[in-house]
Structure formats: structure tokens, C-alpha cells
Amino acid sequence: MTKSAARLAVLALLATAGMVPAPQAEAAKAPTPVRYANCKALNKAYRYGVRAKASTKNKVVSKGRTLKASQATVNQKAYQLNAKELDADRDGIACEH
Structure with a gap:
């Protein structure tokens, strides 16, 4: 074997x-991927945001600390549906916080 x-x-x-x-x-x-109206709605389904690939790194530093992309849910379809409107910093993660 x-x-x-x-x-x-x-x-x-x-x-x-x-x-x-x-x-x-x-x-x-x-959750079934859908288009959300805003980040508040998306974060109800995906608490830490959503990203297309597991390898995506968060480029944002918030309040003196780098946010961890590993907390964002990996869901390519959900990211594609919402990226244009909800990924304001274009780092590959929509609605991270």
C-alpha cells in the first residue's frame, strides 16, 4: 500500500x-453564495468577510495591527458575486474586519 x-x-x-x-x-x-447589499449583510453570513483563495493575504492594518486573512471564509463564488461593490481596498477579501 x-x-x-x-x-x-x-x-x-x-x-x-x-x-x-x-x-x-x-x-x-x-451559506449559499448570494449578492449582498452591504458589508453588514455579508458579515451576518461570513463573520470575518469572504475571499476567493486561501492564499490571499490581507494588506490592511487596522488600529495598529495587521488583520489576519485566515479568518475570512474562502468561498470563490461568494467573493466573485460581491467583490466589485464590497472589496473597497481591492485586496482580494470582501468585508474583512
């Missing part, structure tokens, strides 16, 4: 035991 096959077998076993969330369960929790 190769390392990748063994890793998949372990993950499958853990998922069956309920120790790792199944991908379907995670997808069910995510």
Missing part, C-alpha cells in the same frame, strides 16, 4: 468514526 493510499484509508476510517467531518456535512453548513 502506498503512502497516499494509506493516508486515504486512515482519513476514511476517521470520517466513519465521526472524528473528521465529512465533506458533505461541511458543504451543508456553508
Whole structure:
């Protein structure tokens, strides 16, 4: 058995035991991407904002500290629907705070 096959077998076993969330369960929790009127509305669904890629870094410094992009939800479709109006600083993260 190769390392990748063994890793998949372990993950499958853990998922069956309920120790790792199944991908379907995670997808069910995510809100359906829609266009929001403003950041207040978007932040109700995506508390720390939304970004298209996990690799996006936040360029904003607020109150003397750099905001962490890792807190923003990664959802490409939601970002694309809202970026033009709600990503004011054009850093790849809409409605971060």
C-alpha cells in the first residue's frame, strides 16, 4: 500500500468514526453564495468577510495591527458575486474586519 493510499484509508476510517467531518456535512453548513447589499449583510453570513483563495493575504492594518486573512471564509463564488461593490481596498477579501 502506498503512502497516499494509506493516508486515504486512515482519513476514511476517521470520517466513519465521526472524528473528521465529512465533506458533505461541511458543504451543508456553508451559506449559499448570494449578492449582498452591504458589508453588514455579508458579515451576518461570513463573520470575518469572504475571499476567493486561501492564499490571499490581507494588506490592511487596522488600529495598529495587521488583520489576519485566515479568518475570512474562502468561498470563490461568494467573493466573485460581491467583490466589485464590497472589496473597497481591492485586496482580494470582501468585508474583512
